[in-house]
Amino acid sequence: IGVRTAAVLLATVGDGTSFPTAAHLASYAGLAPATRSSGTSIHGEHAPRGGNRQLKRAMFLSAFACMNA
Structure with a gap:
């Protein structure tokens, strides 16, 4: 994950405690x-x-980057 993708994840999700499971996220x-x-x-x-x-x-772009790597 790059710097911009990580920044988007941190800005939208935060520390992740508001989501009890990955399915909620x-x-x-x-x-x-x-x-x-x-x-x-x-x-x-x-x-x-x-x-x-x-x-x-952000999640789609990181998934596509992994597919091409």
């Missing part, structure tokens, strides 16, 4: 899949559109 960032349901039908897992955009972008 992923949900806050908008990275955890969400099930969309309507009445009796379930439409499967989809990526949510919400979440913290800066945190989501």
